Amino acid sequence: MSAQRILVTGSTGYVGGRLVPRLLDAGHQVRVVVRSPQKLRDVPWAGQVEIVEGSLQDTDAMAAACADIDVLYYLVHSMTGRGDFESEERAAAESVASAAKNAGVSRIVYLGGLHPDVPDLSRHLRSRALVGTTLLASGVPTVAFQAGVVIGSGSTSFEMIRHLTEVLPYMPAPKWVRNRIQPIAIRDVLHYLIAAIDLPSDVNRTFDIGGPDILRYGQMMNGYAVEAGLPQRAIAALPVLTPWLASQWVNLVTPIPRRIAVPIIESLQHDCVMNEHDIDAVIAPPDGGLTGYRRAVRLALAKINDGDVETSWQNASVDGAPSDPLPSDPDWAGHTVFIDLKVRETDASPAQLWTVIEGIGGDNGWYSFPLAWALRGWLDKLVGGVGLRRGRRHAQELQTGDALDFWRVESIEHEKHLRLRAEMLVPGKAWLEMQIEPGENGRSRYRQRAVFFPSGLSGRLYWLAILPFHGIIFNGMANRITLEAEQRPA
Structure with missing residues (x-):
């Protein structure tokens, strides 16, 4: 892999914050575009990247950010669900696509959401699919990865599993706890994102990515319980719990804000498994194979289980493992302390x-x-x-x-x-x-x-x-x- 000039959007987010240091370790030159540079103040790699201040819809900022860039990572997505966020997502994607095309960017890499081919997708998954479609039509070769629940400390979906399982010995849950989900470890997501740099220029399409296990949501909670040393949780699927009521329940018993819980829960109404495995033909799995769910949870909990209190406290320094917490993670992420x-x-x-x-x-x-x-x-x-x-x-x-x-x-x-x-x-x-x-x-x-x-x-x-x-x-x-x-x- 030759050194590339890379732009990362979403560097203050969960995946972007873990991708940047790995790109730097691989010898790439990295530039990031952020609304608030102060959010990068405490991350260990902040002094090694070029920072452009601005939003994705700021045409001048995006023109400056895309100048002389080889590969652009699009890792931004709104989780608030407030207002007409679908239109805002489309406008942001169109702005980035135009800037990348005008600057002669060679490759766009996007991380979207794994979803079934059904007409009644949640607004969250529908907007992520729309962003992917917009980038694929940009005229810049684009790979749009579609991933399900990402397992690692700091991932919103994983934190919901963590907090629900740790707090509730018995969980009255919506019927979607019986839906099938194909989770993927954060280290495997990063593997695919980094490998996409070397894809041929004629690759312009979506790829489903997922781990080796297909589980029901309830099984994921009890798998977490086993790895965390907790008793198996009794889970009762109740048809009367609507997505809105379920989000109120999650907001009550966990620190995850309701505005974030709502789009996640809405996205769990259908099975979320890979529809195709074409990725295997263009990117080989990581050495040793993809990470199973239980091992991914074990890695996310390793710092606590090892008694390494320094790297388990929120806002602590990290040693570089992709499942570790970062200072830029939200306050509600990580083990309750x-x-x-x-x-x-x-x-x-x-x-x-x-x-x-x-x-x-x-x-x-x-x-x-x-x-x-x-x-x-x-x-x-x-x-x-x-x-x-x-x-x-x-x-x-x-x-x-x-x-x-x-x-x-x-x-x-x-x-x-x-x-x-x-x-x-x-x-x-x-x-x-x-x-x-x-x-x-x-x-x-x-x-x-x-x-x-x-x-x-x-x-x-x-x-x-x-x-x-x-x-x-x-x-x-x-x-x-x-x-x-x-x-x-x-």
Whole structure:
């Protein structure tokens, strides 16, 4: 594959944000066009691309964006369903098609939606098909991929499966949970998108793409449950739930906004499987074959299952895996995370603070509401956990891997941070992190963060149950630690 000059529209979206770094890794020159460049502020590759500010309907911006471009990726689609968005989608596609034709672009690559050949498509799928038709008629060789549910952390369809499955042990659902769907892993979508660069110039058509599994929507939810370590979910298909009512239900029990849930649910009214497999004749499957649904879910959950809390928290940095979260993903994407953050400015130096932090637990206690800590340890022991009084190896020094009451030292950096992983029995995964930031004139900032990844409905109820105590325990803990540090010898 020779290096190409590539324009990506939709670079702040789910697929575009994962495609750009892979194009850069392959040695291509990448330009992106965005309405708001500040949305790219935190993505790790922002400094490696050329950014053109403007909308797809801005003819001047698109002319500048398409200049000297070889391949254009069209990865933009409205999910709001508000107003006459079909006309807006058509106008945007016509604007891009005209700019690409005038600039002599060699190839357009579009990602649309997999859909059956029926007259009553949802507005969402109908508009995506219309965009594909517009680009195919542009006079620029175009490949329009048609994919179904994309599996990966941050994908809207996957996030709906994730949140519904984790929250609801029993789900009254519309009859479309019995419809057949052919999901595809995000890594396989990226494989096809990148391989399309080298397609011959006479290829100008749609291609259905999908993974190796055809499942009912209910099976997808229970497949997620198995990979997430949750019990199988009881799902009852109810004919009375209309798409509108179902979207209200999704909006109630998940963080996905109703304006996004509505077009997704409307698009689930029919089977969504590949009508043809012609793609195999022009683009070979990835090495090792296409990714099965359960493995795709496993990859999307890998960071949490591996205990890699740094890359699982929202807005965290990523290591490049296509199923990982990105800073540009919406706030409701990713595993549900509950955080209790306390920040204190103190006259204590980092060294003074560290002596208190490293000496925490064991006989020194937890600097707040000792009765509550003792009760939590007793309850943990009662249900078969390790209990609070496991103590610590050394009275003042900690090392990675040390047991610390019902915690385990997961990460430690002298005078900077201590992260503890909970080993008490809780319906989820929990961490307690204490950080020190040096300030001016010998002062410090103390940051204390409790993080909880709930498992299912019981995990969410557990967090809500203990939330009233956090104001007492964690506030008191932050106050006492900084006060104690100020009294230590400088």
